[in-house]
Amino acid sequence: MSPESAVPADSEIVLNHGMPTAARVYDVMLDGKDNFEIDRQVAEASLHVMPELKEIAQHNRAILHRAVRLLAAERGITQFLDLGSGLPTARNTHEVAQEVNPDAKVIYVDIDPIVLAHGRALLEDNENTRVVTADLRKPVEVLQHPDVLALIDFDKPVCVMLCGILHHLADDEDPKGIVETLRDAVAPGSYFFITNFTRLSDSRESEKLEQVLLSQLGTGRVRTPAELAAYFDGLEILPPGIVPLPLWRADQVITDATTIGVRFMTGGVGRKP
């Protein structure tokens, strides 16, 4: 894209075009237009080791839509905290939630200021949705951010969305501890929706991808099913459990569940009792 034309002018927003970012590389995977040559190079190297990544990104968006719809329509959730929300794309969290309940509140949080730049333009007329630039590695700061507190009432249940973000935190940044901090802060009856890269025990592709992402993007840890399950500690996991994304309350038939495209990301929803 042309940075000058595509990103709204905003004196607070400084975009670094010289370094790839997770938000923009993911945008490439979703065939978006909000990315730069440096992001496309990382995407190309990643697709070289795992050609299914575009399909996987689509599965990740599709489970997000199913989970948000379920929680808004069947579990009475009216507040969504979408952490590591990424660039606006086709059907965002607020569109799905507010289709069910126009009063649903949605906060998008992302470390990448490009998300705020695009989100502001998209959400100009939506008083129930805000975009916040903040770092999930400082979860207390996220929870206490004035824009978060302006919309979210933490005395009431909230859906905390950690969709495709925890693998961007390094082991020494303590992703499990961050989830626990969030879990302890939210009201009983809150939900956690989590999806993640998952180590494949029977193939080398997941490790190869991790090497490409860590060396070229600086983040992208592929974790074991046991590590992912631990994020749900203290939560009641909704059926069908923590499973490959297309198998979670699928709305279409998956004819072959053995492919890397189906299995590389897993996820689920847990409820705080």
Ligand code: SAM
């Ligand atoms: N949640 C969206 C989805 O699943 O479709 C986007 C996922 S995208 C792969 C991961 C996002 O997490 C990126 O937009 C990236 O900027 C954001 N991110 C990475 N580290 C973060 C951090 N420490 N705090 C907040 N956001 C972060």
